[in-house]
Amino acid sequence: xxxxxxxxxxxxxxxxxxxxxxxxxxxxxxxxxxxxxxxxxxxxxxxxxxxxxxxxxxxxxxxxxxxxxxxxxxxxxxxxxxxxxxxxxxxxxxxxxxxxxxxxxxxxxxxxxxxxxxxx
Amino acid sequence: xxxxxxxxxxxxxxxxxxxxxxxxxxxxxxxxxxxxxxxxxxxxxxxxxxxxxxxxxxxxxxxxxxxxxxxxxxxxxxxxxxxxxxxxxxxxxxxxx
Numbered sequence: 001x002x003x004x005x006x007x008x009x010x011x012x013x014x015x016x017x018x019x020x021x022x023x024x025x026x027x028x029x030x031x032x033x034x035x036x037x038x039x040x041x042x043x044x045x046x047x048x049x050x051x052x053x054x055x056x057x058x059x060x061x062x063x064x065x066x067x068x069x070x071x072x073x074x075x076x077x078x079x080x081x082x083x084x085x086x087x088x089x090x091x092x093x094x095x096x097x098x099x100x101x102x103x104x105x106x107x108x109x110x111x112x113x114x115x116x117x118x119x120x
Numbered sequence: 121x122x123x124x125x126x127x128x129x130x131x132x133x134x135x136x137x138x139x140x141x142x143x144x145x146x147x148x149x150x151x152x153x154x155x156x157x158x159x160x161x162x163x164x165x166x167x168x169x170x171x172x173x174x175x176x177x178x179x180x181x182x183x184x185x186x187x188x189x190x191x192x193x194x195x196x197x198x199x200x201x202x203x204x205x206x207x208x209x210x211x212x213x214x215x216x217x
Contacts, residue, residue: 009134009135009216012131044134044138082137103141104141107138107141107142107145110123110138110142110214111123113212114212117215118134118217119215
């Protein structure tokens with residue numbers, strides 16, 4: 001099967017559930033399998049709380065490191081600009097690993113994707 | 121192939137925002153309200169904003185009836201789970217369940 005473009009949406013905040021860690025683990029798995037899918041993680045809604053610079057990441061750091069730096073096709077970590085603004089989160093509060101993109105750009109990425117996962 | 125958004129609560133509004141933007145450039149966007157997502161169908165402001173973009177709207181009839189909402193629904197095509205499967209097969213699915 002040829003590699004596909006996959007979008008994974010993170011809707012939940014990071015603490016109190018396994019959505020964040022399991023979502024990252026699944027995203028690494030999608031990118032690391034024999035098909036080496038091109039995977040983009042997008043945080044929106046309350047999912048943007050996952051990108052705060054001061055968030056404790058010691059339990060999930062290795063997933064992010066693998067996702068961004070150790071896959072044959074490096075993953076991308078995106079966060080929706082409008083969701084940040086709605087929650088009064090400034091750009092300088094966002095961890096450096098995440099890129100801020102407008103909702104319109106996310107809609108374009110969805111249009112071009114083969115598979116969209118919105119469960120995390 | 122069109123794009124089908126499956127919308128449930130509590131995160132469905134995130135999907136609706138993306139769908140509305142996508143619909144400005146793609147006329148083949150559909151939304152199915154499912155499970156607790158059918159409560160969105162009685163929120164007039166949300167429905168109006170979706171319809172303005174020309175998005176085709178469906179809701180699962182069984183989920184509406186179980187919640188006693190059938191008399192409140194207007195201008196939404198009710199479908200059963202069999203029809204939902206047809207839509208899933210025919211479209212690219214964006215899952216906000």
